[in-house]
Amino acid sequence: MIMNRRLRIGRIILTGLAALTVPSVLSHAQELPRVTFHHESRLTTSEGHTGLEWSGDRDSLMYELQSAREPDFIDPTSQYHGTDEASFLSGLTDGRYFFRVRARPSENDTWGPWSESVELVCEHHSLTFAWTLFTSGGLLFLFIVFFVGLNARLLHRFERNDA
Amino acid sequence: MPEDSTVLSVSTGYLLLALFGVMWIALGIFWGRRAKSLDGFMVAGRNVGLALGTATAVATWITSNTTMLAPQFALQLGIWGILAYSTASFGLFLFAPLAKRIRQAMPHGYTSVEFIRLRYGQAAYAVFLVISLFYGLTWMVSMGMAGGILLEALAGIPYAFGMSAILLVCVVYTLFGGLYAVIGTDFIQSLIILVGIVIVAVAILTRAPLTEVYANLQANRPALLNVLFPAAIMAVFNNLLFGIGEIFHSNVWWSRAFAMREGVGMKAYLMAGLIWLPIPVVAGFLGLAAPTIGINITRPDTVGPLVAANILGSAGGVLVFIVVFCSLASSIDSLLAATSDVVTKEIIQPFFLPNAGDPQIRRVASLVIVTVGLITWGVCLPKVGTLATVLFFAGPLVGSTIWPIIAGLFWKRANGTGAVLAMILGSAIGLIAYFQIGWYTASLIGTAVSFLTVVVTTLVRPGAFDWRTLAVEKAVVQA
Amino acid sequence: MILFPEWFFTVLVYGGITLAAVSGVLLLVLLIRDVGGKTLW
Incomplete structure (x- = not known):
């Protein structure tokens, strides 16, 4: 009879300990990285x-x-x-x-x-808008090329003026 | 593989920095023997030959942007991005005839600001001076900052130290050697850069053949191969005009035109354009090949060095370090020299030392180089992130100078009022467009407004400029 | 979407690398000619 009570107390203590430790062991395993x-x-x-x-x-x-x-x-x-x-x-x-x-x-x-x-x-920019900018830029560039190119061919005309 | 490991060890970085730093300074002192006179210092005796003339144009136009931004452009905007970047070479091509005209019209000239002052008068001079200094200083600051950031990313060298070291080296050898040193080091730097990127590109091809790169892009980043890529399409000519504006107005290019032997300028700039053209193509290819090699790109602006290091190991890291250091030095030294020339000849001399002789001005020029270097250093130090974007404000500003310059060089009837209006209106409206519509319109609109203003004012109130005014021999006063 | 064809990409990259390599050689040749023929500075 005394043995049975000791065993019962022992089991209660063990259960109590288990109840305290097991959840923390489980939650540690659940600590997966977020x-x-x-x-x-x-x-x-x-x-x-x-x-x-x-x-x-x-x-x-x-x-x-x-x-x-x-x-x-x-x-x-x-x-x-x-x-x-x-x-x-x-x-x-x-x-x-x-x-x-x-x-x-x-x-x-x-x-x-x-x-x-x-x-x-x-959502890419409007292609129409892009082409508008492209064309205007292209025209402006062509004007510059034309102006510089034309004058490049006529560079000799400055030689007389710079005398 | 730790994610914040650098491509090179810190000790290797410091070693390379010291090695090349000492080399450039030694060359600067060596070449400085000829830089005693003012003409020697500022325009290399007006006798630079074709090889050096070409190389200096190439090297100066290769900035850290070419080696770092081109891969980023390719990664963001694909093949169009590469093509758009390459169009910056057109500025060099178009400057070729200008170089010839400049040398012809101003045989005793020193700066672009001087030209504007003689051609258009005081008002234009003031506006142009502001634009020139703004552009020059922001470019220098962006290079200085880029240097610090890159050395830190590549080798773990602390930003403040790396940035200071690069600026110091450039100031010292420019101080001693003037334009001789700038051009001489440019030659070496351009060779190193060319060799470097060819090696890296060929190495990549052995690992990732082009068909594989193309297939990978098609599968995972298809828009990069798209001909109808809106963001890229609208940027093309905006960038082109920005580039043309940069080259046409900046004394960096004008001083070279003055420095080159007669008959050399045009050929040098034409060849320079051709030589520069493939560099953003090859650098851009690095960016496009990165995904195929299996590299995860964390930031688009470091994709260039990452690829090189991945392909060639630490040798690739060393190569990238050297190439980047060279591209930075070759631009910073030019800016130092060119900006100091403008400040010395166009601010200090006329307002403070009008009767000074060449030897005295030569000494002043040295002081100005140190001062400009210090100011740049001071602005770079706090590493304000948004400073690099300030450079983009220069787009409409420099774009607005294109037509005043070409009209001024070739069109007798172009007048000062037109030039002033063109620059102010172009800059202002271009800047408004920058903020209201987008960066991709700023240079375009700035140039367009300026163009219309120049044409209208020239036709409505034509001038009658005497070209001989530009060829005035400076009064030589020996102190 | 219209894609840049593969041959275009190939020509662009190989052409670029070749041009860059040739340029390096060109610069050296010019330098030798400059130094050999006339004074460098």
Whole structure:
């Protein structure tokens, strides 16, 4: 009878200890690295390029940057895999692009959760406006070439005047 | 692979800095033997031959922008970006006949400001002086800052030290050697730059053949191959006109026109344009090849050095360091010399030392170089980020000088009132356009307004300039 | 989108590299001619 009570007290103490320690052991395993982007969640570009910057909640993390054309990342592309905390993208055509990033401490660890996604709206300048500027600039340039060229051929006429 | 590792070790960086710094200074002192007279100091005795004349134009026009910005341009705006950048060579081509005319019309001339003063009078002189000094100083400051930033990014040399070292080296050898030193070092620097980028480009091709680069771009960055790329298209002529304005007005180019032997100027500038043309193409190629090589680009402005280091290892890092140092030095020394010439001859001499002889002016010129260097250093030191963008304000300003200059050189009827109005209106309206519409319109509008003003004023109130006024022999007073 | 054709890109890059290399040689040749023929300065 005394043995049974000791055993019961022992079990209660053990259970109590377990109740205290197990959750913290579990939460430590849950401390996977989180990543956040440095900028707003909606970016725009009229030139098809943008720089993405992010950081994890600790040093020396390996990152994966993923992109997709749909907000639910149905058909994702892995853009970058490494330790850099930025990536510059360019040459994008009109449309919406979505990015997210995740991290892990090393090759063998599990990935942390994905960051909040960033949306990039790419809308190139009006082509008509571009051609207008191009043409006017071109005309102005041609005037200069013409004027300089013409006078270059007639440089000899100054020799008499400069006597 | 740690992400903030530099391409070179700090000790290698300091070593290279010291090595080349000492070399340029030694050459400056050596060549300075001939820079005792004012003509020797400011215009290299007016006897520079074709090789050096060409090389100095090439080297001076290759700035850190050419080696660092061209890859960035290519990465952002693709093939059009490369083509747009290359059009800056047209400024050199078009200056060729101007160089000939300048030497012919002003056989005893020293500066571009002098030309404007003689041709158009005091009002134009004042406006043009402001534009010239603004452009000269902001260019110098942007180069100084770029130097500090690059040395820090490449080798971890602290910004303040790197920037100061570059400026100090340039001030010292320009001080001792004048335009002789500037041009002589330019020759060496242009060779180094040409060799450097060819090596890097060929090395890249062995790792990433062109078909692969093209395919990669087509798959991942298709807009870079787009002929109908709006942002690039609208920038082309704006940049072109900016470039032409820079070259046409700046005493950096005029002083060379005065320095070159008779008959050399035109050929030198034509060849310089041709030699400069491929450099942004090759540098731009570095930028486009980066993704194919598998390099993650964190910032577009460091893609050039990153690629070189990736392909050639630490040797690539050393090469980039040297090339960048050369491109910076070759521009800073020219600006120092040219700006100091303007301040000495067009501000100090007329207002403070009107009766001074050449030897005294020569001494003043030295003092001015040091002062200009100090001012530049002072502005560079706080490393204000937005300063580099101030250079872009110069776009409409220098664009507005194009037509007053070419009309002034060739058109007898062009008059002072027209020139003043053209520069002021062009600058003002161009700047408004910069802020209201966008940077890609500023030079364009500045030049257009100036053009119309010059044409209208010349037709409405034509002058009748006597070209001989420009050829006035300076009164030689021996102190 | 109309793309710059691959041959254009090829000509541009190879042409650029060749021109840059030739230019270096040209400058050296000119210098030798300048020094050999007349005074440098």
